Amino acid sequence: MSAQSERRRKARKLRELLDAEGDAVYENVTHLNQGRYDAIERFDEFETLRTEARSIKEDAVENLPSLIETLRESVEENGGSVYVADDADDATRYIREVAEAKDARTLVKSKSMTTEEIELNESLEAAGVDVWETDLGEFVLQVADESPSHIVGPSLHKSREEVAALFNDVFDPEVPFETAEELTEFARDYLGDRIREADIGMTGANFVLADSGTITIVTNEGNARKSAVTPDTHIAVTGVEKILPSAADLDPFVNLISRAATGQDISQYVSMLTPPVETPTIDFENPDEPLGSGDAEREFHLVLIDNGRLAMRDDDQLRETLYCIRCGACANSCGNFQHVGGHAFGGETYTGGIATGWEAGVEGLDSAAEFNDLCTGCSRCVNACPVKIDIPWINTVVRDRLNGEATPSDLEFLVEGLTPDAEGTVTPQKRLFGNFGTLARLGSATAPLSNWVADLGPVRTLMDRYLGVAPDRELPTFQRETLVDWFDSRRPRAPNATATRKVVLYPDAYTNYVLVDRGKAAVRTLEALGAHVELATPIESGRAPLSQGMVDTATRQAEAVASDLAPYLDSSFDVVVVEPSDLAMMRREYGKLLDDETHARLSEHSYDVMEYVFGLLSNGADPAALAAPDEPVAYHSHCQQRTLGVETYTEAVLDDLGFDVVTSDVECCGMAGSFGYKSEYYELSMDVGAELADQFADASDRVVVASGTSCTEQLTDLLARDVTHPVELVAPDEAP
Amino acid sequence: MSDTDTQLFASSLAAIDVPLTRTDTAGFASTIDSLVTGPAVGVPLHLDGVSLDDTVVQTPPTPRLLREAETGVTGVGHAIAEHGTLVIDSDDAGTEPVSLYPPTHLAVVRESDILPDVASATDSVGERFAAGKSSIFATGVSSTGDMGALVKGVHGPKHVEVVLLTDQ
Known part of the structure; x- marks a missing residue:
């Protein structure tokens, strides 16, 4: 399949899912996401417990082999059995053998993604065992013969009307089902x-306690309790990574998991079963005998699944995937996921941002390849994850590994001028976007010709076909006079040269070559507030290649930026950054690309431009030196800026200066760097952006400002209006 | 247990729509009889001076009673004030299924068994796990959103009520 037809296939699949499932997914996922925000807002201990939970998981995975042995001893001492299955086939074989030995005809299950992973139901059905999913969401999927679209709410892509139509069709009730109550009552009785x-009850496990053999299962329906204790035989199937040392480790997880997952302070049932359980056996065939009066005994099997997990444990980049407690917060906080759901943003089993780690680890890179690009690196999941997994980084690493597997393209010559980057095989599309800095430099040097050529219809058709650049997307307009040119041409060259505050402004590729006005505004604002400003060398931060999974190129650029800025830091300059995605590089991602000391110093001394303005004003700079407000403002902050928590400074500065400001609260604008430019993702990007456009629909009398380049481009396209940076609102006019 | 914990427990129960009835040892049996919807099934309480034998509640549980009872009456190991959680300790009398199968679970809580938070409760159940025992943190009623709207009463009880023994 050609690259273009592959992109068209992806675009078609996304379009179909947006149409078929988008509305139900959006309603349910944004509801869960808001619930999480509300629950954490009223929970002061969230950050402390996240740190504690992360630390417990790090230690547990580090000590996993010995924990497995401790757990084995505990379960066997209690009278149960432990089987560590190497892979899916090994696990399903063992479970089939248990079923055969019990002469089992039917098995009931509570929800377990791990059994989805090993395709257990199919295996048991083939062996003649009827399997029933008792979680209502899983039951809906079983009836519909569909796969889960969300780790926590597996059927949340289906509306009540769709479930009713399905059940009316399959079960043909005398009075057709209509309400959620009727559907629930039917399912409860049927599954009861x-x-x-x-003959057998099967559960998963959220946490397994090594020192006692206790299985912890978190549910709302009560089906896990019932499935575990009603049949005499209980099989628990779970990944090896779920083991914690003891009950003393449970508290942070019990406090975090439901808040992160559904916004509940605690789930209805946190079942902590130490099987075989004391609860007497229940023989419904002898209904009037007291419980436990038969001669049946309880039997328990714990099946621990490796299936790639121990290899993930040895993988420095994928290891933290094993800390995942499967709460779904990364999916719920993701703009793309909110719109298209897990049938697009997911692999064979797992869904959402963390699915890339799981699928790459348990299924292999290919399974992650199909959906990995849907992570735009916006980082909104980073603060949502209750165990602090750097989910965007896992997606980046997997993308980098996938790049390494790409077949060399015949079209490589199209992007040849953009190389050499540090990567070997990368698709031309990724190479184009990954080398944006070079492209921008060339585009600026040849502007306005480059802009005219790029806007020609036939050129756009060719760019779509060969490079995957969406033909409907406005392209950046390169400026002939760069920020550096302008800065160098000014006289006098060094205002405030004796000032105590010395700033080196980082001219990112967009600010230097495209959105030059915001760079000029930043310089004028900082100087008006008494800072001495110099410009750093226009070297790309590495954001563009990193977003394409080109980690080596990103590292090389990060090192160059750090070297360029080092002398300034030595001379007590502060680094001020206009583009939030580049500030996020310095504060967050450079931690992965540079040595700890270099990263720590740069992170500590780098500032968002409006954060720095806030600091100057707070330290006595005269606000009268800035422009006075003349228009009300609609402000959209940037996803990565919000993850850093610095968007509040823009709002504070505008408020303090007397601006009338409304702000958006969508997770992401949908543009996300190159994502919205790509032919296959253009429609999804616009669908995500439509939410932002709706929020600003009533803002026609307001000037629209955005902190990020991507947001600026997206809003410009969505609203067909000029969009500027907040610093342009406050910047004084250039002195004549 | 402190007065603060009891107050917090009461307000947490109110927040999750779980009715709370206060009684004492002397008033226990009549309180139970006034609250239960029959038929009712229960497990022996092992509490000083109170017994289900003096009430309409039938013991010991049988499979038929699990299926047909409207109310299941059990004691609890502890309660957690911050969430209104009942710590249901599994036992060989059948506390777990009796608290689970009937549409209404009536839980008998001694005031002295109220713990402030999840951390204190996990400490307490840890000792039980070491002895091979099981416990459930049950908070409010069984519910699901899987059918397109929040519905109460799925595989577990649709109603939960608490009787608080204020002199124990």
């Missing part, structure tokens, strides 16, 4: 019968 007659 299945549970009572089942």
Whole structure:
């Protein structure tokens, strides 16, 4: 398949899912996301417990082999069995053998993604065992013969009307089902019968306690409790990474998991079963005998699944995937996921941002390849994750590994002028976007010709076909006079040269070559507030290649930026950054690309431009030196800026200066660097952006400002209006 | 247990729509009889001076009672004030299924068994796990959103009520 037809296939699939499932997914996922925000807002200990939970998981995974042995001893001492399965086939074989030995005809299950991973239901059905999913969401999927679209709410892509139509079709009730109550009542009774007659009850586990053999299961419906204790035989199937040392480690997880997942302070049932359980056996065939009066005994099997996990443990980049407690917060906080759901943003089993780590680890890179690009690196999941997994980084690493597997393209010559980057095989599309800095430099040097050529219809058709650049997307307009040119041409060259505050402004590729006005505004604002300003060398931060998974190129650029800025830091300059995605590089991602000391110093001394303005004003600079407000403002902050927590300074500065400001609260504008430029993702990008456009629909009398380049471009396209940077609102006019 | 914990427990229960009835040892049996919807099934309480034998609640549980009872009456190991959580300790009398199967669970809580938070409760259940025992943190009623709207009463109880023994 040609690259273009592959992109068209992806675009078609996304379009179909947006149409078929987008509305139900959006309603449910944004509801869960808001619930999480609300629950954490009223929970002061969130950050402390995240740190504690992360530390417990790090230690547990580090000590996993010995924890497995401790757990084995505990379970066996309690009278149960432990089987560590190397892979899916090994696990399903063992479970089939248990079922055969029990002569089991039926098995009831509570929700378990791990059993989805090993395709257990299919295996048991083939062996003649009827399997019933008792979680209502999983039951809906079983009836519909569909796969989960979300780790926590597996059927949340289906509306009530769709479930009713499905159940009316399959179960043909005398009075058709209509309400959620009717559907729930039917499913409860139907599954109640299945549970009572089942030979085996199967559960997953959220946490397993090594020192006691206790299985912890977090549910709202009560089906796991019922499935575990009603049949005499209980099989728990879970990944090896779920083991914690002891009950003393449970507190942070119990406090975090439901808040992160659904916004509940605690789930209805946190079942902590130490099987075989004391609860007497229940023989519904002898209904009037007291419980436990038969001669049946309880039997318990714990099946621990490796299936790639121990290799993930040895993988420095994928290891933290094993800390995942499967809460779904990364999916819920993701703009793309909110719109298209897990049937697009997911692999064979797992869904959402963390799915890339899971799928790459348990299924292999290919399974992650299909959806990995849907992570735009916006980083909104970073603060949402209750165990602090750097999910964008995992996506970047997997993208880098996938690049390494790409077949060399015949079209490489099209982007040859942009090389050499440090990568070997990368698709021409990724190479184009990954080398944006070079492209911008060339585009600026040849402007306005470059802009005219790029806007020609036939050129756009060719760019779509060969490079995957969406033909409907406005391209950046390169400026012939760069920020550096302008800065160098000014006289006098060094205002405030004796000032105590010395700033080196970082001219990112967009500010230097495209959105030059915001750079000029930043310089004028900082100087008006008494800072001495110099410009750093226009070297790309590495953001563009990193977003394409080109980690080596990004590292090389990060090192160059750090070297360029080092003498300034030596001379007590502060680094001020206009583009939030580049500030996020210095504060966050450079931690992965540079040595700790270099990163720490740069992170500590780098500032968002409006954050710095806030600091200057707070330290006595005269606000009268800035422009006075003349228009009300609609402000959209940038996703990575919000993850850093610095968007508040823009709002504070505008408020303090007397601007009338409304702000958006969408997670991401949908543009996300190159994402919205790509032919296959253009429609999804616009769908995500439509939410932002809706929020600003009533803002036609306001000037629209955005902190990020991507947001600026997206809003410009969505609203067909001029969009500027907040610093342009406050900047004084250039002195004549 | 402190007065603060009891107050917090009461307000947490109110927030999750779980009715709370205060009684004492002397008033226990009549309180239970006034609250239960029959038929009711229960497990022996092992509490000083109170017994289900003096009430309409039938013991010991049988499979038929699990299926047909409207109310299941059990004691609890502890309660957690901050969430209104009942710590249901599994036992060989059948506390776990009796608290789970009938549409209403009526839980008998001694005031002295109220713990402030999840951390204190995980400490306490840890000792039980070491002895091979099981516990459930049950908060409010069984519910699901999987059918397109929040519905109460799925595989577990649709109603939960608490009787608080204020003199124990």
